[in-house]
Amino acid sequence: MSTDNKVLDKGGAVREGEELDAKAVSEWLRSQGVDVVGEPTVTQFSGGASNWTYRLQYEGDDKNQDLILRRPPKGTKAKSAHDMVREYTVQKALKNAYPYVPEMIALCTDESVIGADFYVMERMEGIIPRANLPKGVDLDPEQIRQLCTNVLDALVELHQIDYTAHPDLVDLGRGDGYCARQISGWDKRYIKAKTPNVPSFALVRQWLKKHTPADSKTCIIHNDWRFDNVILDANEPTKVIGVLDWEMATLGDPLMDLGSALAYWIEEDDNIVMQQFRRQPTHLEGMMTRDEVVAYYLEKSGLQIDNWTFYEVFGLFRLSGIIQQIYYRYYHKQTTNPAFKNAWLAIHVMHAKCLKLIAQYEGEALFNTHVQPYLEDRGVDAATIEKLPDPVQKVVKGILPKGYFAKPSDSAEV
Numbered sequence: 001m002s003t004d005n006k007v008l009d010k011g012g013a014v015r016e017g018e019e020l021d022a023k024a025v026s027e028w029l030r031s032q033g034v035d036v037v038g039e040p041t042v043t044q045f046s047g048g049a050s051n052w053t054y055r056l057q058y059e060g061d062d063k064n065q066d067l068i069l070r071r072p073p074k075g076t077k078a079k080s081a082h083d084m085v086r087e088y089t090v091q092k093a094l095k096n097a098y099p100y101v102p103e104m105i106a107l108c109t110d111e112s113v114i115g116a117d118f119y120v121m122e123r124m125e126g127i128i129p130r131a132n133l134p135k136g137v138d139l140d141p142e143q144i145r146q147l148c149t150n151v152l153d154a155l156v157e158l159h160q161i162d163y164t165a166h167p168d169l170v171d172l173g174r175g176d177g178y179c180a181r182q183i184s185g186w187d188k189r190y191i192k193a194k195t196p197n198v199p200s201f202a203l204v205r206q207w208l209k210k211h212t213p214a215d216s217k218t219c220i221i222h223n224d225w226r227f228d229n230v231i232l233d234a235n236e237p238t239k240v241i242g243v244l245d246w247e248m249a250t251l252g253d254p255l256m257d258l259g260s261a262l263a264y265w266i267e268e269d270d271n272i273v274m275q276q277f278r279r280q281p282t283h284l285e286g287m288m289t290r291d292e293v294v295a296y297y298l299e300k301s302g303l304q305i306d307n308w309t310f311y312e313v314f315g316l317f318r319l320s321g322i323i324q325q326i327y328y329r330y331y332h333k334q335t336t337n338p339a340f341k342n343a344w345l346a347i348h349v350m351h352a353k354c355l356k357l358i359a360q361y362e363g364e365a366l367f368n369t370h371v372q373p374y375l376e377d378r379g380v381d382a383a384t385i386e387k388l389p390d391p392v393q394k395v396v397k398g399i400l401p402k403g404y405f406a407k408p409s410d411s412a413e414v
Contacts, residue, residue, distance in 0.1 A: 009128040009231070011043035011055045018044065018074075020054050021114050025069065028113050029120065032106045034064055051082055051247060055123060064122075067105060071118035084117040085109060087247050091121070093168035094220070097161045100154060100230075100243040124242040126231040131279050137237050144286030147238040151230055152293065154240045155261070156300045159219045159254040169220065173251025178215050182256060183208050183314070190321040193328040198347040204317055204354045211310045216303055221257035223248035226264050227280035258297055259311030262290050263319040263350075271395040273349045276342075309361040316350045316357075323347060345392050348385075352399035 014020065022042050029036050037060035045053040051070050058065035072082030085107065092104040103122040111117060127134060129147075139147065163169040174181065187205050194200060222229075224245050231242030266278040267289055275283070288296060294308055305311070323343050330340035385396055 009045075009126065011045045011053075014042060014044045014054070018052055020044075020069070020071075022056065024113050025056065025118075025120075026058075028108060028110075029106065034105060034120075036060065036067075037065060040067075050245075051084075051087075056120075064105065066123045066125075067120050068102070068123045069118055069120050071114065071116050074115070082247070084119050088119040089168055090172065090249050091246050093166050094161075094246075094249075097166060098158060098243075100240060101246070102242060102244070124231050126234050126241055127237055128231055128244075129227045129281050131228075131281065133237075133281050133284070139237060139284075139286075141284075141286030143238050144284050145288070147232070148282075148286070148288050148293075149296070150238055150240050151227060152288075152296055153300065154230070154243060155222070155225055155257070156297065158222060158243075159257070159301060161220050163220050163251060169251075172220070172249070173218065176215055176218070178218070178252040179256060180212050182252075182318070183212050186314075186318050186321045190317070190324060193321065193324045195324070195328060195331045195344065197331075198324060198327075198344050199351045201317060201320065201351055201354070204313065204351065204358070207358050208310065208314060208317065211307060213307065213310060215253045216255050216305065217253065218251050219254050221250060221252045221254055222246065223250060223252070223257060223260065225257060225261040227282070254301065255303065255305060255311050256314065258294070259315035260318055261315070262293060262312060263315035265290050265293065271349065271398070273345055273392050273395050277346050307361070309357050313354050313357050316354050320347050320350045345388070348388060348392060348396055349399070352396045356399045 020042055022040050026036055026039060036056075036058045038058055040056035040058045043055045043057070045055070051072055054069045054071075056067045056069055058067075070084065070087070072084065088104055088107045091101045095101045095103065102124050105120040105122060107117075107119040108114075109117050127137060129137075133139065163172070183205075187209070190201060190205070222243070224247075229243060229245045230240050231244065233239040233241050264280060265282045266274050266280075267287075268283045268285070270283075281287070290312075298304065324347055327340055327343040327347070329335045330337065330343070385393055388396065
């Protein structure tokens with residue numbers, strides 16, 4: 001299948017305030033033995049909430065003339081959140097074991113060059129499937145299924161790498177107890193970022209703590225596995241040729257990686273609010289459902305689980321935390337980006353989904369006796385839900401367990 005050049009991911013204009021000193025970068029690259037020709041055409045890829053990503057297109061013909069530069073946002077204080085050295089080292093070490101990692105070119109820790117650490121890697125030409133497939137990429141349901149399978153196979157392949165055979169990867173994590181650390185960490189991050197118009201997730205957080213399992217195993221996990229972080233072959237759009245955005249990669253539990261990935265997995269029949277926040281083409285005919293993804297992954301990986309609900313609820317809570325951290329900045333007028341304005345609505349819907357999943361696990365009758373003490377949880381009580389926009393209110397009420405607003409029980413133990 002041949003694909004039009006227009007569908008390739010190329011980047012766009014550099015955003016105001018995020019300009020790159022291309023001349024300084026070029027001089028530094030040459031000092032590192034990278035023989036770039038002339039001065040590059042600089043474009044920038046979408047996003048910007050995390051690390052900034054630029055394309056440097058030089059005048060020569062070989063692969064070292066078409067490069068990608070990654071750097072942290074300006075004003076970053078916590079290097080641990082935007083650690084260029086770690087991100088570069090992880091990918092360089094993984095390249096020999098995992099063919100989907102881009103080739104690393106050079107790492108700069110001299111902040112005098114552009115004001116921050118940065119690294120440069122090869123550009124992998126291909127298609128990045130975002131909320132919708134690009135116009136010109138026409139796949140039938142059978143091909144969509146194959147694309148889905150190939151993306152999941154790439155995840156399984158990552159989780160099966162023997163990291164102990166790679167010295168630079170052995171110290172990537174913090175040892176056993178990954179699941180417990182994640183629950184504790186996201187509990188604190190969500191509380192810190194909470195605003196008055198969102199639920200506290202009190203019951204969800206308590207339930208996750210009680211049901212935290214031991215790690216199923218320890219392996220390399222990506223921690224941000226989504227379709228818009230993979231690159232597809234331009235001539236065979238069902239084939240994965242690259243995986244991007246390794247900034248959160250670590251050693252951890254593969255089922256936590258899968259649970260986090262499925263939080264983004266919006267199906268065709270999911271509610272209208274979640275559809276508005278969809279960022280990958282998992283709604284297309286031929287895509288696996290979330291249940292099918294779990295079954296397929298377990299079959300391919302050989303792992304067994306007693307309580308998948310824990311991982312699914314964790315994924316939704318973690319994503320709520322990520323979105324809330326972004327919305328917190330908008331709420332407190334630290335950013336005026338209009339894309340963040342209605343993010344709080346998604347928090348309500350994901351909270352309701354968490355409650356419904358817990359209800360299905362615990363049994364509705366038992367669950368209802370435990371939910372009632374949390375009716376005073378701001379953003380969850382009936383009065384607050386009545387203030388939500390009509391479509392969101394309808395969605396939330398449709399997800400919440402039956403009897404959610406019944407007379408409170410005396411029991412508060414979960």
